[in-house]
Amino acid sequence: MAKRVMAGLGVALLCCLALALIGMQLPPTGARLSLSAAHSSMERMPVPTPAGAVNINAAGEDELCLLTGIGPALAQRIIDEREQNGPFAYAEDLTAVKGIGQKTLEKIDGQFSLE
16 A cells, blocks of 8 residues: 555656646645636637637628527627727637627637637
8 A cells, every 4th residue: 555655646746747847837735727717827829720610700790690609799799899900819809899708708619710
């Protein structure tokens, strides 16, 4: 039993060392890391393009309405936002649209692309 405990501690130590070497930090013991907390601590990165996804920067109202929770009014606000401010570079840019927050982004995650 002592061998298993020592082996487990060795693996845990190696994992911590590997994470430290690549610049990541572990959350405090017992803490839960939410998607928004994890994302806010990272640099903004473009979303990979899923196959068959709706191109949020080119789609019309009908296509945008295919996204979960996006109706005609919200689709029009997405179109208005991109016409006024240019294409969305990051998924988080959609939060500039009235009615789209973190929960809506999570609902449509994987359903749209930015290119």
